[in-house]
Amino acid sequence: MSGPVAPVLSVEDLTVSIGEHDILRGVGIDLRPGRVHGLAGESGSGKTMTGLATLGLLPHGARTTGRVLLDGRDLLDLSQRDLNKVRGREISMVFQDPATSLHPMLSIGRQLTEHMRHHLRIGKAESRARAIELLGQVRIPGPAAAFERYPHQFSGGMRQRIAIAIALACGPKVLIADEPTTALDVTVQAGVLRLIRGLCDDLGLAVLLVTHDLGVMSAVADEVSVMKDGLVVETGPRSHVLREPDHPYTRALLDALPRQGPAARPGEILDPPPAAGVDTLPREGS
Numbered sequence: 602m603s604g605p606v607a608p609v610l611s612v613e614d615l616t617v618s619i620g621e622h623d624i625l626r627g628v629g630i631d632l633r634p635g636r637v638h639g640l641a642g643e644s645g646s647g648k649t650m651t652g653l654a655t656l657g658l659l660p661h662g663a664r665t666t667g668r669v670l671l672d673g674r675d676l677l678d679l680s681q682r683d684l685n686k687v688r689g690r691e692i693s694m695v696f697q698d699p700a701t702s703l704h705p706m707l708s709i710g711r712q713l714t715e716h717m718r719h720h721l722r723i724g725k726a727e728s729r730a731r732a733i734e735l736l737g738q739v740r741i742p743g744p745a746a747a748f749e750r751y752p753h754q755f756s757g758g759m760r761q762r763i764a765i766a767i768a769l770a771c772g773p774k775v776l777i778a779d780e781p782t783t784a785l786d787v788t789v790q791a792g793v794l795r796l797i798r799g800l801c802d803d804l805g806l807a808v809l810l811v812t813h814d815l816g817v818m819s820a821v822a823d824e825v826s827v828m829k830d831g832l833v834v835e836t837g838p839r840s841h842v843l844r845e846p847d848h849p850y851t852r853a854l855l856d857a858l859p860r861q862g863p864a865a866r867p868g869e870i871l872d873p874p875p876a877a878g879v880d881t882l883p884r885e886g887s
């Protein structure tokens with residue numbers, strides 16, 4: 602095992618308030634290249650808000666304190682203009698429902714290339730070639746033909762792969778994936794998770810994987826943070842947090858999982874055999 606890699610993105614003591622409501626109350630998370638950091642917690646605990654805050658995408662009127670450091674720059678200090686350069690270029694986000702994140706009236710090729718041409722300032726032929734390469738990288742069959750097609754011509758799983766290709770188009774260092782498989786049929790979830798894991802490994806992406814699903818977390822994450830009421834109550838290596846949690850809230854989350862076999866205990870359900878990782882997921886259906 603190699604030593605700890607320096608974080609590319611560090612959220613430090615982040616607070617977000619809207620009106621009287623304290624939504625985040627001092628969140629700290631480090632994202633490292635080539636690592637998937639899972640963010641778990643019950644609905645309303647602040648997972649999505651943490652992801653959005655890293656992109657400066659907070660609701661109107663939100664007040665923030667703390668720091669979001671990307672390679673040493675505090676994103677909370679950037680102007681909207683500078684933040685726009687960071688979003689999509691250095692940090693990208695994939696949302697739960699690809700049907701809403703893809704534009705229904707624009708071809709896949711246009712959605713991929715406009716993004717690249719804007720951020721990377723490259724020409725039409727170069728952006729087309731890169732788009733087709735990206736579609737291949739996310740395993741869309743027939744990438745050149747897919748380039749000409751529209752979102753409705755693809756299945757949900759394929760649409761999420763396309764959304765991931767768009768997120769990766771400008772070569773970001775950080776990918777925020779907010780419940781990326783929750784809207785998908787269970788048979789295609791594994792394939793999308795395996796893709797995210799593979800891209801993280803191959804491209805050295807730092808991934809924040811927001812999910813309420815501890816099974817997903819167990820299959821893909823290297824580190825896990827657990828949120829409750831706007832705070833990270835526990836963070837650490839996946840095997841530790843999901844098998845021997847220190848915090849009673851994490852234990853309660855694990856105990857609330859449905860049992861999956863006569864002798865299964867939470868640690869056994871969640872932890873794949875050593876080094877098997879994502880390969881323990883079922884084969885994808887599309």
Ligand SMILES: Nc1ncnc2c1ncn2[C@@H]1O[C@H](COP(=O)(O)OP(=O)(O)OP(=O)(O)O)[C@@H](O)[C@H]1O
Nearest residue numbers: 619624642643644645646647648649650651660813
């Ligand atoms: N636009 C908004 N304005 C005001 N409060 C908001 C807004 N969006 C979210 N909140 C509040 O912020 C808190 C955290 O929400 P967030 O969506 O981050 O939770 P979450 O952990 O991602 O939950 P879920 O799993 O349901 O998505 C919640 O109390 C929510 O009601």
